Amino acid sequence: MNILQRIQPHAFPVEKVVIPDAISLRLNNGVPVYLIDAGTEDIMRLEFTFKAGQVNEYLPLLASTTNRMLSEGSQNYSSEELNRILDFHGAFLNLSAEKDRAGIVIFFLSKHIDKVLELSREILFRPVFSEPELNSLMKKRLRWYQVNREKVQNLAIDQFFESVFGRHHPYGHQLSESDFENINPAILKDFHAKYYTPDNMAVIISGKLHEKTFELLNYYFGDIKTQNIYTEESGNILKGEKKRKVHIDKPGSVQSAIRIGSTTINKRHPDYPGLKILDSVLGGYFGSRLMKNIREEKGYTYGISSAVSSLDLTGYKVISTDVGTNNCQKTLAEIYKEIHLLQSTPVEKEELTIVRNYMSGEMLRMFDGPFALAESFKSAWEFGLDNNYYFRLAEKIKTIDPDEITELAKTYYNIDDLYQVTVGEK
């Protein structure tokens, strides 16, 4: 075929992302509700989110166990019944407890909204925390924990959080087997009473909404009252460990897991959008420098990436990869070399154009469809931000210049601040 006929098509600038505003309402008891009407199918995503994450724990496992036990039996339904009825209605229930927040997300066909709301109320506000169910759950979780601790990836990230946030802070505490013995129904009930309250809750509902959607939410959740229970501010202080480099020996493993990073700014900081762009250049997409160097040129790994994440009290950045044991030291040297390069040499225009356009496409994907919209909404909202955060990010993607990236790399990737965790055969 004639090569001349195969001319590269013109690259059109990626269209500006359109983000529909969420409608913000309040239930009779003041609970904020965010409605996002989107999509073409009669389906919904319903999220109840509470400030009930690990950060509120005074004992390890408290947040995640309280959350897991929500669907293990309520005043009116046994755990089996709850799960069976949800399955019968084709609903998918996801429980989650993260560092700052916990809650549930349910995906369902819109026609079943009544039943789903009724069951959600049972799950969230009428759990019984039965002792036999709890004992059996803790035994299972111990088993899962034991299997997970065989994986170098998990050993590495657990140690990374401990190193970066400190072993005494709930963000950084590493679990041990004995933690699984310290949980009983009374402390779960207490944690639930304190943190799973209307005052502490928000509802995000997206999909093809109905005029009655809000009315129904109000019917099921609008009259639940918060009982004011005194909650102490935890005295936990975020303070990274002294030791910057940790190696965990895992004899017999054919690969070593590497995690490198530190705390950093979070979404509330004006430099955050720029840091996101810097992170993309370094390791945030398939064409990133780390991927190109360590996978595509050297073949040391199946994958390497970097990420910047926001938490309520701080942010963190982390570079992650699993490499053949023999290449571990060489990979570490290359990672530091790439960071150093970003601090010393401005990014070429061509590379920056690719990053700009890739990220603009990513923004379209972040707001494509009712589920993506809800997730993106939440991840700004939980930091007290709104769509302006995304507009600022989009603007920064278009306008950032190479020198700004160099400056950001100097400010936020100080090599002396970084923690390095490796797990594998010595």
Add this chain to the structure above:
Amino acid sequence: MIKYRRFTLENGLRVLVHEDKSTPLVAMNILYNVGSKDEDPGMTGLAHLFEHLMFGGSVNIPDYDSPLQLVGGENNAFTNNDLTNYYLTIPSENIETGFWLESDRMLELDFSQKNLDNQKNVVIEEFNQRYLNQPYGDALLKLRPLAYKVHPYRWPTIGMDITHIENADLDNVKNFFFSHYAPNNAILTLSGNINFDLAFKLTQKWFGPIGKRKVQSRNLPEEPLQKEERIISIEKDVPSDALYKVWHIGPRMSTDFYTLDLITDLLAGGESGRLYTKLVREKKLFSEINAYISSDIEPGLITIQGKLMKDIDIQHAEEAVNEVINDLCDTSEIEYEVEKVKNKFESSTVFSNTSILNKAMNLAYCELLGNPDLINQEVDTYRKVSQERIIEAATKYFIPSNCSTLYYKSTRKDK
């Protein structure tokens, strides 16, 4: 209901287009009808290695990824026993770049020794990461050759032996390309913000000039009927014992497929599945247990796998699994349960088809199976499965002589 229009180019490329104007994006999927089952037993893992090479540049484009990222696109690919599938999503105004990229690598790859050497290393690390450096990661590597003695499903997609990957050379790779990568051996689907006329025009322009190729004919050895139960036991330094059982079933398009799919959902669909309810919740024998049907096009497998709780005897656990299976034949109170899994299947299908990428992939897969309408028919077919069929299928397939079992035992004392 997913509406689509279909056409075939003169060179044999089959194309399906589904318009969805609710998104600013288009998903483009190219499925090549070649998988690990088409490999020579002495050179396994080649189909998957080849998938990696497809990103190393083509005849007119030195690098696949950068031009796509430059127009806001994102892409990936996967290989399984039956097929190799490439996909991308891209802002609709730049869809032509997708055509340019995909047609160029169908036209011809830039076969470079450097890229081959490097991707061999990447695949070896992928093998290490997925199979060797995970507890129980090698279980399926042991199970396949136990269940299949002759059929190429006896090796996994990553390859039977990593030395096959190490030994692959440029000639192997070129031969593989020209005997399997061809417009007449591929299916192109587009889903999202693109209208049919534009899709038709761009397909003609970019894929039309690629000539038909002689595709290596498929002549797979038939797996002989298994006549007796097969059992192996291995011991490893893992936290707990694990049990794996597989049973042979028919091909993807056989009438029993949906019945068996429904049976695995009765057994393990969600937290209210029977295996979980009986063996995890009630009897506390397993910490986790799952059952699933392979969607292999050739005769496949049903798998049940579970990890045991502390101090549970593996034979005792296995008897309990068998009991749950035998109970499938007692359908006295099964009506609600069958309705439950049918509702869940319907809802899963609706959810899966909300994504333009899933729609593009599913359409291509149904076309490969010989009937693109399957994408709209499967819920009905699944709904029509009767209680009689469930009993018949359970009795026919879940027999010891059709089963292979792997006891994956822990060497630890305190297990």
